[in-house]
Amino acid sequence: MFPTSTIELSQAALQNNLRFIKSKINEGVRFCSVVKGNAYGHGLAEFTRMAIKEGIDCFAVHSAEEAFDLHNLLPQRCSVFVMGAIDGDAVTWAVENDIEISVFDFPRLQAATTAATNLGKKALVHIELETGMNRTGFKKDDISVLIHWLQKHEAEIAFQGLYTHFGGAESMSNHYRIEEQKQVFEEILLQLQEHNLNPVYHHMACSAALLNYPETQGNMVRVGILQYGFWPNMETYTRYSKKYNLPGDVLRRVIKWKSNIYAVQSVSKGQFVGYGTAYMAHKDMVLALAPVGYAHGYARNLSNVAQVLVQGKLCNVIGIINMNSITIDVSACHDVKKGDDVVLIGKQKTKAISVNSFSEQSQLLNYELLTRLPASIPRKISK
Secondary structure: OOOOEEEEEEHHHHHHHHHHHHHOOOOOOEEEEEOHHHHHOOOHHHHHHHHHHOOOOEEEEOOHHHHHHHHOOOOOOOEEEEOOOOOOHHHHHHHHOOOEEEEOOHHHHHHHHHHHHHHOOOEEEEEEEOOOOOOOOEOHHHHHHHHHHHHHOOOOEEEEEEEOOOOOOOOHHHHHHHHHHHHHHHHHHHHHHHOOOOOOEEEOOOHHHHHHOHHHOOOEEEEOHHHHOOOOOHHHHHHHHHHHOOOOOOOOOOEEEEEEOOEEEEEOOOOEOOOOOOOEOOOOEEEEEEOOOHHHOOOHHHOOOOEEEEOOEEEEEEOOOOOOOEEEEOOOOOOOOOOOEEEEEEEEOOEEEOHHHHHHHHOOOHHHHHHOOOOOOOEEEEO
16 A cells, blocks of 8 residues: 555544533533544544543444444444434334434334334334424424423333424524523423433533533534544634633644655746746746645545645645645755655644634635545544
8 A cells, every 4th residue: 555645543633622612511411422424524434433442431423333443343242323214124224233313203103113023122213303403303393292202102112312403503694593492302301301301411512512512512512523533614713712812722632644745846927826827936846746636535625725744844735736746845955855754634843734724725614624534544543
């Protein structure tokens, strides 16, 4: 195997982030690690191994496909929760293997009940409520029928959880909407409890809600982006840091992505670099090429705006980003040669390149940039 780039994952950074997160979680509240999207691009196998080492035993994914991959990696004591796509034979597989599944409509509830009946064991079900996200979930008008179903099929359905998704807890512009969602959720939870239907877990809080609406924790939180060392957005960081007078960023990025230089050349002032006329050399320059491009998750719209680290110096990515390579202005570096390290994300000497900087430059969310990193890039765990 001859990779053109590698990803390093820092165990120490994860430890730091989990200490911070757990300091914000109420006593007795379960921590559910969200690892959908190949653990937000970090690598499902590698990241869950790191998380288990830190005592995490509950993981959430989006699909049955992800759950299948994860189930084969985890020790028996860990639980897996599928929050999204799972249908057909996958429901039967989930029930058979004690995978917790989200149920947001009656057809899936029927499928879970049938699978449980056929297998002679209970389906571990989290009921999703539609509280204002307007995506998936049981609505207020469904609750009376839902109550009857859960009471009738208590031998087949284990009421493992009741939950909802917020429609943007990271932004104050959604405050009124979030408050309404909270109210709807609490009303339905109370209605269910009045009929002796008590979920093992009731959960609303994602990373942003944990920080901005800590009262939404319930007795489980679903934490994704924070554990990897990223704030949900800059607004959340600003709000939280001002409120608690943070001295700086208390999170540490788990991921470091690096490549190396495979070619070096000179270009004269006035010459165009790469495809088209997107970049003209404004002076005599030294250029280096690194073998990563948009096929590797390095977005094309970072052309002429991104930076990388070479010899501990911030160097501009110039010209159009290709499918398999980027061109770097290394004029400020000394004696750059083939094989020198290029840091795409992470630290080198005293400088750092962050995913957040990409987000600002490309108008993409850090979530999107991270999950674009192909699974084929080798991941390794460092201290």
